[in-house]
Each structure stands twice: as C-alpha cells, then as structure tokens.
Amino acid sequence: AEQDRLKDQQGAASPTVPGPRSSLTERIFAEFLVGSANAQNTQAARTDEISIVLKPGQGAEVKLSMVKGSKADFSWTVSGGVVNFDLHGDGGGQETSYEKGRGAASDQGTITAAFDGNHGWFWRNRGTSDVTVTLKATGSYADIKRMI
Known part of the structure; x- marks a missing residue:
C-alpha cells in the first residue's frame, strides 16, 4: 500500500x-x-570641472562622493598665485589624509577611495590677491560638491 x-x-x-x-x-x-x-x-564614470575664486585668507573645500576602491583622476591649477592644500577623505567615522602641500600652483594624480565617503580637497589662499583654483576630475564618483 x-x-x-x-x-x-x-x-x-x-x-x-x-x-x-x-x-x-x-x-x-x-x-x-x-x-x-x-x-x-559601481558608480558610472563622469567628468566635472569647477572653478573657485579665493580671496586672500579664504579657504574652500570640494569633495567627491565615492565608494571604497573607486578611482578618480584629477588635476587642478591656480591662476593668480599659489595655495596651500590638503587632499583628504572622511565618512562613516573614518578620516584619512592623502597629500598636503604649501605654496602649490597645481597638482594632479589619482584618488583611490580608502572607504565609502567624501574624498577631496581643501585649498587656502595665503597670498595678498585673489586666486582662481580650477579642478578637473574624471572617474567613478557619484557627486561633486563644494563643502565650504
């Protein structure tokens, strides 16, 4: 059965x-x-260019929103003088400094995000006249934004 x-x-x-x-x-x-x-x-590749005028003593910060391991090629130039800069990242309670410089007229390279978050530049004009910083970025990032 x-x-x-x-x-x-x-x-x-x-x-x-x-x-x-x-x-x-x-x-x-x-x-x-x-x-x-x-x-x-995965973030789609994009290209952006941004120009910022800095008065004497003024600083500005621009960040790319990136996921860990993503890369962005960059170059920036200063017209009218030089700046101090700090290329760094922050997010999720983490911080890192990639590169710092003083009296720089330009820089270029590739950022590889150490973690998910915002990665980018702080520039300060220590000169006596206005300067213009022009940043060009190409790579895998979701957004570019001026923080300061």
Whole structure:
C-alpha cells in the first residue's frame, strides 16, 4: 500500500513546499544576487570641472562622493598665485589624509577611495590677491560638491 501511495504522489502535481535546489540553481541564484549587489556599488564614470575664486585668507573645500576602491583622476591649477592644500577623505567615522602641500600652483594624480565617503580637497589662499583654483576630475564618483 505504501508503494502505491508513493507512485500516486509521483504522478500528482508537485508539492508546494520547495525541494532542495541543485548546485546549478544555487550558482545562478548566487550570481544574480552578487551581480546585483556589485552593480549597486559601481558608480558610472563622469567628468566635472569647477572653478573657485579665493580671496586672500579664504579657504574652500570640494569633495567627491565615492565608494571604497573607486578611482578618480584629477588635476587642478591656480591662476593668480599659489595655495596651500590638503587632499583628504572622511565618512562613516573614518578620516584619512592623502597629500598636503604649501605654496602649490597645481597638482594632479589619482584618488583611490580608502572607504565609502567624501574624498577631496581643501585649498587656502595665503597670498595678498585673489586666486582662481580650477579642478578637473574624471572617474567613478557619484557627486561633486563644494563643502565650504
């Protein structure tokens, strides 16, 4: 009787309780979820240029919103003088300094975000006349914003 019951169940519709998944199904499911999560962390490449006039003694800060490991190429120049600068990052209770300089007329390089957060520059004009700082950035960041 038990064997007949099992035969009848095999011929009937599948039970609504899911059975164990095959390893192929698990891999496809995992790839779909992991792929989606990675896509959310990937920021599209963009390019921005911003110019800021600094009066004598004035400072300004510009930051890129970046996820950990993302990169942005940058170059900035000063017309009318030189500035002191601090290239740094902050976010989620973390802070880091990438580079500092005094009396600089320009700088260029690549920022690799050490953690999720805001990464960018603080410039201060220690001269006696107005200067203009022009920043060009290209890379994987969500936003560029003037903080100060």
